[in-house]
Amino acid sequence: MNDESPSGVDKRPDAVPAGGTVAPQWLTPTPETPPPPATGDTPPIPRDGGFAHSQGFARNYVPPPSHAPPPGYPPVAPGAAGYVHPGYGAPQAYAPPPGYAAAPPGYPPYGTPGAYAPPIHVNPPTRLTYDGKVGELYLVYLRSLLLTLVTLGVYRFWGRTRVRRYLWSHFQAFGDRFEYRGRGIELFLGFLAGLGFLMMIAGALLGLLWLFARESLLQEVDADDVTTWLLLLAGYPLLAVGRYAGLRYKLTRTRWRGIRSGLDGSAWKFGGISVGLGLVNGMSGQLMTPVLDVILARYRLQNLTFGTVKFGFAGQAGDIYGRFIGFYFLNILAWIVLIGIVAAAVGGLSGVIDRLGGWETLSEKITHPTPLVIVIMFLVILVIYSLIGVVILPLRCWYQAYLLRYLISRTWFGRMQFVSGVTTGQMWGFIVLNWIILVFTLGVGWPWVLHRTARLIADQLWIYGEIDAPAVAQALGQGPAIGEGLLDLFDTGIV
């Protein structure tokens, strides 16, 4: 399945064209002059009160001995030993300030900007830019929705592909746009494959039950219930597998500067880790959440590739446990406060209810609603949800934003490093506000939510350093031929 040939001619980079010429290799020398530094707006200032700086990016920050980099961090790309970041001097010997440990043997000394990491405090960071317009996105989305309705749902795979093409191609990094080269038919075939797979599992499980527990099955339980439960039991682990496979599909269809991205690793292994740790976490009263978060992020990020080069990730759960413990206990406190508020409100309202004629009149009114009663019921539900949104969820966002900043700041690609300054408020806007938009617009707010999310990514992801182009080559192959089968069955996101 070729991703870029409408006529179906095989144009894979590793395929030798019949009678044609091979791509000229002289085209890819080391650039003699570095590209001009990005001009334009002023570098963003971290809006999180310096969290990113505390992660090792401040001007004069030298990590304490306890934060010595783990093995493999920072990576030394083979063949890039002599690389000097444009604009910076050659690596030089560096003596750590007194009281700090030297770098482990075999690793470049830390604290030397030119030695192994781009001196991010000198160069302004590059940002992704997103120049999509919400009106255009609405047009793409509504047109897809219309065709989906007319075709009774079959078109949704093609519609999703269109939305992705729009989103991807409006993201730019270093002046070059991203491409999404997936095709609707791949998603459709993936869906069929996933459906077939699920039916096979359900059939096998039902067959086993039929063989070994026929009598009790017939007498005691309803066949429909059994099927539902089996699908749930099989579905929970498969959801994680599907997520990973879906991520792989999306990444293999993503190109930047003509080079495709990818995801190594096994979706089944990811699903196994995710389910196993999820169970352990559940048994430990959610106290292992940071471990789970970091391990899952590590599996994804360390398998993430661009061309031939993998991304790196060096996060450790220990680093974020402090914030998590704070969140954990504040969360319990917040629930107690919320229950107190609700109890007080019900107590205060009981007088009002009695004056209105007691609970019976109230239930009479609810079942024979006048428009006013409907509005009041709506407001009551709104108040309850707002209470949860105001008391409980900001705490979760406080942790989630911290986690995201941490994960991003511990990720690198070659000599590029990433920083995000996403704040608790922005995370709240991402999680809570987007949910509110979706519910209140009955789903029609999707393009708006996507636009908001794209803007957030563009605003809050900063790239330090530049891509080491000679070290990266095109990935081999085309990735999986069909896409997202299992994911589509359980989790039908539009993107």
Added chain:
Amino acid sequence: MTQSATALPTHARFYDGVRPIAHLVTIQATPAELVASTTEGQVVVRWPTAEIEVASDAEHEPHALLVCARQPGTRLAIEDDVLRQSLAELGGNLKRAANRRPRIAPALGGVAAALAVTVGLMVFAAEKLPNVVAPYVPYVWQRSLGDSVVTAMTGDMRKCTNAEGQEALQKLIDRLQQVSSYERRIDVTVVQNKIVNAFAVPGGRLIVFSGLIEKAAGPEEVAGVIAHEIGHVVHHHSMKGLLRAYGFDMLIKLVTGGYSSDVTTLGGAGGVLLALRHSRDAEREADRTALELMDRVGMRADGLSTFFGKLLELQNKPPPGDKGKAPGDSATKPRDAAEEAGILSTHPPTRERLEATQRPPTGAPPMTAREWQALQAVCR
């Protein structure tokens, strides 16, 4: 077609497909070939125009991506609209290089209007189509559906199979069915349960709970209820309800994309209210048909209204454990559960039904005294 080279000194980006490097190039295109050269004058692309393909999607992507099988993996990214337009004028595959993004406001308006019309039509279809389709659903499917409902609801209850009683009931049903527009035989299952109820399932099957027979004052009341259930069968109400629920479910999933369970829940609540409204209409229709059928046979038809009276009475009788406080303000108005449930009720207010089904106590008895005795003993 002139052979004069149209020099287009506009920049494009060339990706060699091997390294992530963007080469700034100028493009020169003729109907014969397209040449891209770097600022140093190095020619990086010399493609026959006819072999060039446009990999990008002009409606969604802001750039045109040109690819050619001569140099696999490479691409030329062009954002300049003037250059894209002049390339498109070269014809062939390159026509797709032009920027084809529609003007937003009119296009959006058109799509939104078409969407509104489509959703409207589909809601209308989901509401009306089941009435047309339900009678034509193959009988075998209806039957197996009905069987699964029966197993689900009465699987753990004892079936009453006293032959004489069963026969008496079946005879009553056959008489009513023969004068109706329903052409297949309707069978009945009596199960032992204290609840006063009977219902019709798809495929022409009735389930009667023995509580109904025990509580009925006479065969007229049983006949009234049976006639009502036959009314449901005649109008395929259960099949219509199922089809409608399924249709609305599908529609909500399609419109919301099925990606937010909350959105689906909200939409689903609307669907349930709609289904309940249809259910209340169906009850009225079944009541009317029941009276019609009994009149046609010449049967005494006051049983249905007296049975409704009995239902009201049952609801107003204080439960054994009640501590004196009568439910509702029973002094002025007797309690009516169906009316209290309002839009959440599957049935219309019982009082309304009672008044609508009033009939004089004249006509032939629905069954002989002997048959009635046998029916009362059906569970023994």
